[in-house]
Amino acid sequence: MAISLNSGLTVAVSRSIRQTPLHNVNLTTNPFSFNCNFSLTPNFSAISASQRSSSVIYSSTGTETPVVSEDTINVLDDVQVFDLDGQGVPISDLWKDRKAVVAFARHFGCVLCRIRADYLAAEKDKMDAAGVALVLIGPGSVDQARKFYEQTKFKGEVYADPSYRSYEALRFVSGITTTFTPGAGLKIIQAYMEGYRQDWELSFEKDTRTRGGWRQGGIIVAGPGKNNITYIHKDKEAGDDPDIKEILNACCVQG
Numbered sequence: 189m190a191i192s193l194n195s196g197l198t199v200a201v202s203r204s205i206r207q208t209p210l211h212n213v214n215l216t217t218n219p220f221s222f223n224c225n226f227s228l229t230p231n232f233s234a235i236s237a238s239q240r241s242s243s244v245i246y247s248s249t250g251t252e253t254p255v256v257s258e259d260t261i262n263v264l265d266d267v268q269v270f271d272l273d274g275q276g277v278p279i280s281d282l283w284k285d286r287k288a289v290v291a292f293a294r295h296f297g298c299v300l301c302r303i304r305a306d307y308l309a310a311e312k313d314k315m316d317a318a319g320v321a322l323v324l325i326g327p328g329s330v331d332q333a334r335k336f337y338e339q340t341k342f343k344g345e346v347y348a349d350p351s352y353r354s355y356e357a358l359r360f361v362s363g364i365t366t367t368f369t370p371g372a373g374l375k376i377i378q379a380y381m382e383g384y385r386q387d388w389e390l391s392f393e394k395d396t397r398t399r400g401g402w403r404q405g406g407i408i409v410a411g412p413g414k415n416n417i418t419y420i421h422k423d424k425e426a427g428d429d430p431d432i433k434e435i436l437n438a439c440c441v442q443g
Contacts, residue, residue, distance in 0.1 A: 256358070256417050263357040265414065269347040272337060274330045277347070279354055283411030288321040289439050292355060292405030296326040296336040296348075297390030299379050300372070300427035301405070308407075309343040311432055318440035321345065327352045327403065332390055339387065355403055360422055362403040372426040379427075404428070409438040 267279045282288055291308055293301035305324055312322050322344030326333055333348040349355065404426060409419035419438035421430045 255420055260357050260359075261415050261417070264354065267349070267351070267353045267357060269325055269349045269354065270330050270333070271345070271347055272330065272334050279325075279347075279349075280414040282321070282323055282345075282347070283416070284414045285412055286321055287319065287409065287411045287439060288323050289315060289407065289409055289435060290323045290325060291407045292358070292360065293324060293326040293336075294367075294403065294405050294423075294426060295391065296328050296332040297387035298426070299384050299386040300375055301326070302340055302384050303375075303379055303427070304405075304429055305340050305342045305344075307429060307432060308435070311436060312343050314436060314440055320439045323347065325349050325354060327355055328390075335387070335390060352403070355405070358406065358408070358420070358422070360404050360406050361424065364402055366404050366424065367402055367426050369425040371428075375427040407435060409435070 261280075265278065265280050268276045269279050269282075270276050282290060289308065291304055293304065295301070308322060308324075315322050323346075324342060324344055325347045326336060327349050329350055330348045333346050336342070337346045404423035406420060406422040407430065408417055408421075410417040419435075421434075423429075
């Protein structure tokens, strides 16, 4: 499958049994291979700062002003996620009695979500010092969540949302045009060069392909208090991580 975008990036994705090196960069993991052909035109530009900032909503430092609607809060109150032991937990209980940074992965096989996990975990000491929990939620099964945890050794808590209802409640964007973008393509190349790998077995499971594979995630800072969501970042495209300083300001800086 090849997708050509107006910015000059052509992305070709193939699923095959053979390993196929491309321009001396082998982006292959068994049993599938990922080949990304790309070319850039001089007119290519990254997402502007104003575009990025429009995906972030937060209250002033030190205030407790919710930044999502009451309807969203009510829907989240009925959403159940599952820990690695398969125990169901109302999602709002994750921040009911504490403050938490809650990251939403695109899906558990996603290579860019593994970067998100690492970039947040690298600041866990600061979160711990401020009494803030670090949580990652992925759309998929408990088995997928376990595999992700085993592969990444994520330092925070990992939960599965097989219903995808938290993603729908928070209105995270979805669609092929949010997944195959110039920015995402370059980030994938960089991720592979840094040693990260997509788990293609997880990525090609039916439910991931038909639902989670095209829905982006985000990051919220919430609690204490079930209705208290004070920061939300909604990814505009795959790999759209906000500046880590923004997260730390939202969760760890006392006003």
